[in-house]
Amino acid sequence: MNKKFALMLALSMTVGMVLTGCGNSNGKDDGNVVYAVEAGSAGEEAAQENGFQTNVVASQADALMEVASGTSDAAIIDLLMAGAMIGEGTSYPDMTYTTKLTTEEYGVGCRKGSDLASYINAVFAETYADGTMQATATTYGVQEALVKQPASEFTASDADSDVAYIQGKGTLIVGITDFAPMDYKDDSGKWIGFDADMARIVADKLGVEVQFVEIDWDNKIMELDSQNIDVVWNGMTLTSEVTAAMECTNPYCNNAQVIVIPSK
Numbered sequence: 101m102n103k104k105f106a107l108m109l110a111l112s113m114t115v116g117m118v119l120t121g122c123g124n125s126n127g128k129d130d131g132n133v134v135y136a137v138e139a140g141s142a143g144e145e146a147a148q149e150n151g152f153q154t155n156v157v158a159s160q161a162d163a164l165m166e167v168a169s170g171t172s173d174a175a176i177i178d179l180l181m182a183g184a185m186i187g188e189g190t191s192y193p194d195m196t197y198t199t200k201l202t203t204e205e206y207g208v209g210c211r212k213g214s215d216l217a218s219y220i221n222a223v224f225a226e227t228y229a230d231g232t233m234q235a236t237a238t239t240y241g242v243q244e245a246l247v248k249q250p251a252s253e254f255t256a257s258d259a260d261s262d263v264a265y266i267q268g269k270g271t272l273i274v275g276i277t278d279f280a281p282m283d284y285k286d287d288s289g290k291w292i293g294f295d296a297d298m299a300r301i302v303a304d305k306l307g308v309e310v311q312f313v314e315i316d317w318d319n320k321i322m323e324l325d326s327q328n329i330d331v332v333w334n335g336m337t338l339t340s341e342v343t344a345a346m347e348c349t350n351p352y353c354n355n356a357q358v359i360v361i362p363s364k
Contacts, residue, residue, distance in 0.1 A: 135359070136163035136172035140318035142337035143176035146201045146357045152176075159277050159317070161185075164192055167360060176201065178335060179356040180242055184281040186360055197358040205247065205351035209332035209342060211324055214262035216331060217347040218255045223302050224352055225252040232301070233352075240281040240294040245353045252350070263306070266330055272303040275315040275329035282335040283312070294353075295333050321345045 136155045137144040143163070147154045155172045157163050160181050166172035177185075179200065186195040210216040227233040228249035237243040256263060266272050274296075276283040282295040291312040303310035315323050320332045324346065337355065338348055 133173045136166035136175040138163055138177075138317060140320070142202065142204060142339060143178070143357045145339065147176055150201065159279070161278055164195070164360065167195065167362065168192060173361070175360045176357055177360055178279075178337075179358050180245060180281060180335060180353065181279060182358050182360060183241060194362055194364050195360050196363040197360045199359045200356045201359065202357045204337045204339075204355050204357070206335050206353040206355055207338040207342075207351050208349040209320070209324065209336055209346035210330070210348070211262060211327075212345065212347050213257070213260075214347045215255065215257040216262040216266065217349050218252075219263050219306070220302055220331075220349045221249075221252040222254040223298075223305055224249045224350060227298075227301060233298070236297050236301075237294055239297070242281060242294050242353060245355065247351045247354060249350065249352065262330065266308060267306055270308050271311050272299070272306060272308050273311045273313055273328070273330045274299045275320060275323055275332045276312050276334040277314060277317050279335055283333075295335060298352075299331070299333050 133153065134155050135147050135152045136157055137147050138160045139156050139158060141160065143160070144154065144156060155166055157166060160175075160177040163172070163175035163177055164185060167175045179197070182197050184190065186192045186197065208217070208220055210220075224233065233249070234243060234246065237246050254263075276291070276295070278284055279293075281293055283291060283293040286292050296312065299312075300310050313329055315329065317334075320336075323329050324332055332346070335353070335355070336342060338351060342348065
């Protein structure tokens with residue numbers, strides 16, 4: 101899977117903005133193709149910007165299921181997920197992607213004004229410098245997508261410190277969805293993935309336990325602001341809406357939104 105993803109990522113960097121088999125050459129759909137997209141996602145935003153007809157579902161995994169069942173003609177999902185979920189040796193061997201609609205970056209989201217983002221940036225810098233981040237990325241086949249991390253030191257808030265709040269309660273609550281290769285369950289039901297493993301590293305350095313909570317992605321900001329979760333860490337694209345509503349970390353992965361269709 102790792103070699104497959106690296107190949108897909110390299111291929112995506114050379115793909116032009118031509119919709120192959122799912123629209124026309126100016127990037128606008130002909131109106132007959134239905135695209136399955138996750139509610140509140142960068143894929144939904146890309147579909148809206150291109151004037152595509154959409155079938156809005158709860159997750160990117162559901163979007164792939166819509167295509168597999170024939171209830172949607174195509175799906176728009178993250179390239180990183182496509183690398184893990186479609187093609188030979190995956191859950192959907194008879195699917196492929198045709199076009200990269202966007203280029204974007206992933207970040208971690210904290211409550212607006214939270215010093216947790218600064219803490220995570222410091223951990224990112226440390227683990228990138230010592231090779232831990234790269235080793236973790238290689239485990240899940242996303243090493244080619246990593247963004248180099250700048251040096252960073254934690255700056256605590258003078259008042260209302262989220263870091264102090266989390267350490268006081270002894271748990272870092274991480275809001276996620278089932279999204280391979282970033283957050284997903286292994287055969288024993290344990291959450292794994294690049295994001296899940298990095299969240300554990302942060303929790304360990306904070307001296308607290310980590311708890312993963314599945315959320316409705318469309319309600320991620322509300323879940324964060326209500327303190328049902330402490331952080332959104334699930335391959336989250338740094339859109340203008342996200343950065344306006346959350347205190348976000350430095351980008352840590354490059355990504356894109358791609359169109360997925362049946363290959364046969």
